[in-house]
Amino acid sequence: FFISLLVIFFMPFADNDFGWHYRCGSQILQGRGVCHGGEFLYFLSDYHWANPNFLYDILSTIVFNLFGFWGLSFLGSLLLTLIITLIYRSNSANIFIKIVLIYVAIFSSWSVLSLGLRSQLLSLLFGALTFYLLETKTTVSFKKIIWLIPLFGVWANTHGSFFLGPLIFAIYLAGQWLGFLRKKVLLKTAGITSAVFGLAILATLLNPFNYHIYEEIYRHWQMPLNTLIAEWVPPSLWPAIIITVLTGFFVIYTVIKDKIDFFTTTVLVSATFFALKARRNLPLFYFYYLYLVLKNINFAIDKKYGRYLAYFLTGAIVLGLIFWAPQKIKNTISFSTDLASYCSKGYVQYPCQATEFFKKFAATSQKSLNVFNTYEWGGFLVWQLPEHKIFIDGRMPAWSGEAGQSPYTTWLEIIQARSGWDKKLASYGTNCLFIGNGTFLDLLLQEQAEEYGYQEIYRDKLAVIWLKS
Structure with missing residues (x-):
């Protein structure tokens, strides 16, 4: 069972925030201190962010330096398996019931867990x-x-x-x-x-x-992150109903059975609140709910039938590992060791070809450039273009930027080519645009590049680079 968990959670590492975590971790390991906010940016470069991630930055950097992306995939698998193990060992419920409910909790949280480490x-x-x-x-x-x-x-x-x-x-x-x-x-x-x-x-x-x-x-x-970032959006209607019903069921059950407890009930209500507020908190709710159900509800199964069910489940898991695990492991390792797969098959496609072109182009000028970038590529570009400054990365939506608005909102106004976008970029000292092919800003420049003083120097199916004249 635990081997099956390691395999299930051994997923391609595709976190688009990896780049800034890695740069911050490297900075610490080199003795240059923790990241304070705007080190890698030209927009809000002096912003101070009380980011308490530095131990994770160090851990992920060391693992990546030693083992690469597959090492990070295994680390994520190990952490999730350890969490499940703590829940599994916290009660003496029937093995069949425990394993089935654990798989259900994993399935219910998969939209978040599938993102990996x-x-x-x-x-x-x-x-x-x-x-x-x-x-x-x-x-x-x-x-x-x-x-x-x-x-x-x-x-x-x-x-x-x-x-x-x-x-x-x-x-x-x-x-x-x-x-x-x-x-x-x-x-x-x-x-x-x-x-x-x-x-x-x-x-x-x-x-x-x-x-x-x-x-x-x-x-x-x-910050209204639920209006800006997908993972901060509340769950859709039916998942929200299921969460609410499950919470109500447990509270009613404990009242009827005279097992109501202030601590467990209050924490459950809190977990429900966080899950209904943002879908990224679904694992918090389902894993805690699983813990409470296994701890408080007696699933009585006849020992004889319980033994047969355990044998059946063991056989099913073994067959699954035999026919499914090798391909799953192969796919994850392939993704982790092949740059082309990493660039094209993650939940965010990265502009690897455009990045290689930019490195060669920028090397001729021998100076640091200020690069306005696509938001989702921020972490990747921070990692791949350490000599240059970018506009935005995954840390910034929760920051308080100009006039108290999220920097993500500022970025959105520019990428959508809203009125005054060119003046904003000029005031920030932007040298070039490294953005998605076909965005509003790109479409505008295809028609009026000369008017705004930009020159296209690279284009492929994914990315385009515009240089300020």
């Missing part, structure tokens, strides 16, 4: 570890919860969703004090929990940006 996976893992360490009721295992202090410290230096740790712990702490008021929890228990909570919060401040990482979370929530 991203720093968000570490938040999912750290969230699972938080639940594991808080897995007590009226008594506190000090030896377990003390580990939340270093865990939160690491989490706060790994991914922006670190705030989920303090949120989960705060809900747990509130439950402890409610239990004390109802005389179900000892004062000593609530006191120890409070002390550990305070130390865990202090641990999150041990990062290069100190308390500013909390300010960044606030700014992040102020």
